[in-house]
Amino acid sequence: MQSRMQPLSAVELDAAYAKALPNSQQLFARAQQIFPDGVTHDNRRMQPFPIYIERAEGAYKWDVDGHRYIDYWMGHGALLLGHSPPQIRQAVIDQMQRGTHYGASHAQEVEWGEWVCRLVPCAEMVRFTASGTEATHMALRLARAYTEKRRVVKFAGHFHGWHEGLEVGVQPPYNAGPEPGQMQEAVEAVALCPPNDLAAVRAALAAGDVAAVILEPTGGHFGTVPITAGFLEALRAETSQAGALLIFDEVVTGFRVAPGGAQALFGVMPDLSTFAKVLAGGLPGGAVAGRADILAFLDTKAAGQAKIHHPGTFNANPLSAAAGVAMLSAVADGEAQQFANGQAAMLRHGMNEILAREKVAWRVYGKHSDWKLYYGADAPPRDGNDQSVDDVPWQRLDSRHPQQSSALRQALILKGIDFNGGRALVGTCHTDAVIAETLAGFAAAVRAVKEHGLA
Numbered sequence: 001m002q003s004r005m006q007p008l009s010a011v012e013l014d015a016a017y018a019k020a021l022p023n024s025q026q027l028f029a030r031a032q033q034i035f036p037d038g039v040t041h042d043n044r045r046m047q048p049f050p051i052y053i054e055r056a057e058g059a060y061k062w063d064v065d066g067h068r069y070i071d072y073w074m075g076h077g078a079l080l081l082g083h084s085p086p087q088i089r090q091a092v093i094d095q096m097q098r099g100t101h102y103g104a105s106h107a108q109e110v111e112w113g114e115w116v117c118r119l120v121p122c123a124e125m126v127r128f129t130a131s132g133t134e135a136t137h138m139a140l141r142l143a144r145a146y147t148e149k150r151r152v153v154k155f156a157g158h159f160h161g162w163h164e165g166l167e168v169g170v171q172p173p174y175n176a177g178p179e180p181g182q183m184q185e186a187v188e189a190v191a192l193c194p195p196n197d198l199a200a201v202r203a204a205l206a207a208g209d210v211a212a213v214i215l216e217p218t219g220g221h222f223g224t225v226p227i228t229a230g231f232l233e234a235l236r237a238e239t240s241q242a243g244a245l246l247i248f249d250e251v252v253t254g255f256r257v258a259p260g261g262a263q264a265l266f267g268v269m270p271d272l273s274t275f276a277k278v279l280a281g282g283l284p285g286g287a288v289a290g291r292a293d294i295l296a297f298l299d300t301k302a303a304g305q306a307k308i309h310h311p312g313t314f315n316a317n318p319l320s321a322a323a324g325v326a327m328l329s330a331v332a333d334g335e336a337q338q339f340a341n342g343q344a345a346m347l348r349h350g351m352n353e354i355l356a357r358e359k360v361a362w363r364v365y366g367k368h369s370d371w372k373l374y375y376g377a378d379a380p381p382r383d384g385n386d387q388s389v390d391d392v393p394w395q396r397l398d399s400r401h402p403q404q405s406s407a408l409r410q411a412l413i414l415k416g417i418d419f420n421g422g423r424a425l426v427g428t429c430h431t432d433a434v435i436a437e438t439l440a441g442f443a444a445a446v447r448a449v450k451e452h453g454l455a
């Protein structure tokens with residue numbers, strides 16, 4: 001149902017979208033009967049309904065209405081090599097033929113763990129979990145066990161999974177109280193600091209009760225608000241001095257910004273690190289890795305000494321381990337990351353040229369295998385190189401622009417390109433030809449959005 005308040009142009013775009021995607025619309029009608037919001041992940045909500053995908057390969061995915069899309073979701077960041085790359089596909093098929101769950105230890109988990117410890121500077125030991133959310137949950141438990149302190153410092157706009165200990169201050173207005181069902185005590189145990197604000201961190205650490213400082217090491221939401229130079233080094237020094245642990249949540253950055261993640265790229269060593277996404281090669285899986293004396297709290301102790309209990313049916317599942325080994329061994333030399341970074345830079349450049357040409361005051365930015373759209377620029381970019389958002393206050397960078405992002409997303413889908421409306425992930429599958437096709441589609445979509453009065 002269209003809201004009467006919507007401008008006619010948005011309604012027109014909705015109508016074109018609905019006309020092109022009847023099978024997706026029908027599936028959504030069924031989904032609404034059984035799923036809250038009709039979806040299975042909050043970020044997959046879409047107006048007037050999401051697209052339903054049938055298969056994917058390389059840079060592409062195909063929907064139930066027979067349309068092909070260039071994909072910039074890349075499995076929420078899990079797919080650095082694109083969809084179903086041959087070496088991962090074969091590893092998973094081979095493993096499938098030998099069984100999916102042994103209820104026992106297996107060789108693949110050892111090899112997978114060895115890859116993590118080989119590639120990640122802080123990883124003296126590692127523990128696998130079933131997701132990134134579980135990994136950050138475990139990292140907090142370890143930090144509290146090790147320091148015997150309770151509070152945790154996190155940053156506004158940084159996301160660390162949905163468990164109640166860290167689902168605090170992720171969205172504007174950041175300082176809201178507990179979400180429904182979340183305990184007040186959980187929120188109170190978090191000292192929320194503005195991103196890149198060292199004075200605020202110092203003030204929080206001064207209380208002496210902080211177990212850990214956790215952050216996304218390139219900035220919240222994979223650098224939507226980029227980390228400022230020197231901030232990680234400063235955090236390292238401050239936490240060491242205060243007796244608090246430093247945790248890098250490398251669920252997105254891990255193995256993506258460099259084979260050893262952001263800690264290798266920036267040369268700053270955290271005490272603990274969390275991983276998921278690329279770690280498991282496109283299958284479910286997570287891990288916490290770091291100092292052996294901290295992970296020792298998972299070791300069985302002498303009689304009478306407590307440990308952190310950590311079962312988990314799908315920890316180091318053989319299928320995920322097989323995909324993870326295939327992925328980590330394929331990206332260990334850094335060539336894949338370098339190529340994906342270069343392709344992303346080319347896309348950002350081309351998109352900003354289009355925005356400059358069309359005189360649309362948005363800006364495309366990003367630093368790694370990503371591109372992000374800032375919809376609130378004061379002036380159109382001057383040329384493709386005009387990608388800086390350094391002058392933009394962090395709250396504006398992190399704010400949502402639902403009308404523009406939804407319109408652009410719909411317009412791009414109609415041109416055969418799918419991204420989440422704000423941020424995009426790039427993989428080695430995004431070849432020069434795919435980029436040329438993307439830029440042509442982007443130019444047409446920007447013009448369409450402009451014609452509809454939404455840019």
Ligand code: PMP
Pocket residue numbers: 076131132133134136159160161162216249250251252276277286
């Ligand atoms: N941390 C970060 C930085 C993330 O981006 C995410 C997921 N987007 C998570 C943690 C949670 O990971 P998962 O979805 O595997 O639970």
